[in-house]
Amino acid sequence: MRTVVIQPCFENWRECARELLARRVPPDDVLWSDTVLEPVLFPSTDDASPRGAVPTVPPAFLDLARRVAAHRDPQRWGALYRVLWRLTHGGERHLLAVATDRDLRQLQQWSKTISRDIHKMHAFVRFRLVGTDEATSREQFVAWFEPEHRIVRLAAGFFVKRFASMDWSILTPNECAHWDGSRLHFSAGVPRTAPTVDTLEDLWRTYYRSIFNPARLKVRAMQSEMPKKYWKNLPEASLIAELIAESRGRVDHMLGTEVRPVRPAPKNAYLDSLRDLNAPPPDISSKNE
Amino acid sequence: MLVGADDSTDAVILQRADVLYSDYRLRRVYYSGFSPIPEPSALLPIKPPPLVREHRLYQADWLLRFYGFKVDEITTTGAPNLDLQIDPKLAWALGNRATFPADINTAPRELLLRVPGLGVRNVERILSARRYTRLRLADLLRLRVSMKKVLPFISAGDHTPIRLGLDDDALRARFLPSPRQAELNFGTPPPRASDADSVRSGQL
Known part of the structure; x- marks a missing residue:
């Protein structure tokens, strides 16, 4: 039994896993840990096994592993290595096609969680204008977001494409992403910062208030799309309770309003002339008689 | 397509969607249940259709596009509307x-x-x-x-x-869905104006 302590990132796990694979260390002999705080129960034994060639894996596995690595579950490193072992030395090259397999299914579920988290981050990051860079005269924006998993690197590409023309930083507790128009770089996470108030937020709130249709209120569908854990960083979330509360009354008011008759055609000379033009032409044959 | 603003059946709506998909190569048809508007018109119904009708139409739409179903399998002339x-x-x-x-x-x-x-x-x-x-x-x-x-x-x-x-x-x-017990109110009925009179006069 050996303990492998790694940084909680995909690249570091990949290096260690390649090394272990080359030495043909079976998954049951490895204890993965991404925190050094835990005391090592079984100190690692010195490596005497000969190093062989590193086997290759299907590219689909690397994509899967990159996502799974962003998950917070401490079991993920071991589970990844177990599937990796089965794909290579285990002789189950087809394993990725067997979605009913227990190990693979677990990885796919983690991967799905990460995809969902990334999707929510794309939807719920709200930038606030903090100033303008005097040298480049580009507007600078900052957003605070609390993703559930370590997804900043996986999700940042979207923001580069979407907001390429402005300077922005997305701050999260684990990692921060910064874009200056040409280069995307990452820095360590920061504790929660007090958000500054943005002048545009009232505008957005007016917009959200006006697109809300009280006759289509579906609270549970809304909460599954926009879980409550994101509400604290969304400026429009303060409207939700109020809009829900008054929707019933607004619908009743609409249903109770007097029905108006069909509107008569407006009196407009121009429209009348158009109507004349559109009228069927008089019958030519009858004129000739 | 707006659903429930006139009396078109689901069969009519799905056939139109099918034509849009097959003849016009549209990628996506959206269904939106009619929802009441602040200034109701005599031409439009007062009541909105149940929201679940829109949901069933989307389910049927998916069956047409991804599951190899035909419109006349989902809705029949005997039952032109989808089961809610x-x-x-x-x-x-x-x-x-x-x-x-x-x-x-x-x-x-x-x-x-x-x-x-x-x-x-x-x-x-x-x-x-x-x-x-x-x-x-x-x-x-x-x-x-x-x-x-x-x-x-x-x-x-x-x-x-x-x-x-x-x-x-x-x-x-x-x-x-499991049947729900409708509520029967066995409590005392709310007092009426005539009750006070009968209390005062002692007559039923």
Whole structure:
């Protein structure tokens, strides 16, 4: 039994896993840990096994592993290595096609969680204008977001494409992403910062208030799309309770309003002339008689 | 397409959608239940249609696009509207029980797509996994297939739907939402104005 302590990132796990694979260390002999705080129960034994060639894996596995690595579950490193072992030395090259397999299914579920988290981050990051860079005269924006998993690197590409023309930083507790128009770089996470108030937020709130249709209120569908854990960083979330509360009354008011008759055609000379033009032409044959 | 603002049946709406998909190559048709407006018009209904109708139309739309169904299989001339209580695929399966059970280890893709409870993704997973292993119910559980829905219509390595009543008349009732007890108010009725008079005069 050996303990492998790694940084909680995909690249570091990949290096260690390649090394272990080359030495043909079976998954049951490895204890993965991404925190050094835990005391090592079984100190690692010195490596005497000969190093062989590193086997290759299907590219689909690397994509899967990159996502799974962003998950917070401490079991993920071991589970990844177990599937990796089965794909290579285990002789189950087809394993990725067997979605009913227990190990693979677990990885796919983690991967799905990460995809969902990334999707929510794309939807719920709200930038606030903090100033303008005097040298480049580009507007600078900052957003605070609390993703559930370590997804900043996986999700940042979207923001580069979407907001390429402005300077922005997305701050999260684990990692921060910064874009200056040409280069995307990452820095360590920061504790929660007090958000500054943005002048545009009232505008957005007016917009959200006006697109809300009280006759289509579906609270549970809304909460599954926009879980409550994101509400604290969304400026429009303060409207939700109020809009829900008054929707019933607004619908009743609409249903109770007097029905108006069909509107008569407006009196407009121009429209009348158009109507004349559109009228069927008089019958030519009858004129000739 | 706006649903419920006139008296078009679901069959009419789905046929129009089918024409838009097949003849005009539209990628997507959206259905929106009519919703009341602040200034109601005499031309429009007062009441909105149930929101679930829109949901059933989307389900039927998916069946047309991804599951190989035809419009006249989902809606018939006898029943031009979709069943609001059960989804259109389950409704079709209940009406065509002779097609089932489908063996998940051997059935072709077209049949698996028609099994209620199996989606397109899960059908693909089943097809690729069964090349290497014999599928059992535990495998379907791992794929998060709704067992309640799927069990009467499939057979698997360790399952035959004999006692689940594919021939049973009550099979449909099993998929309906459980009946709810309507409330009966046995409490004292609210006081009326005449009650005060009878108390004062002592007369009933």
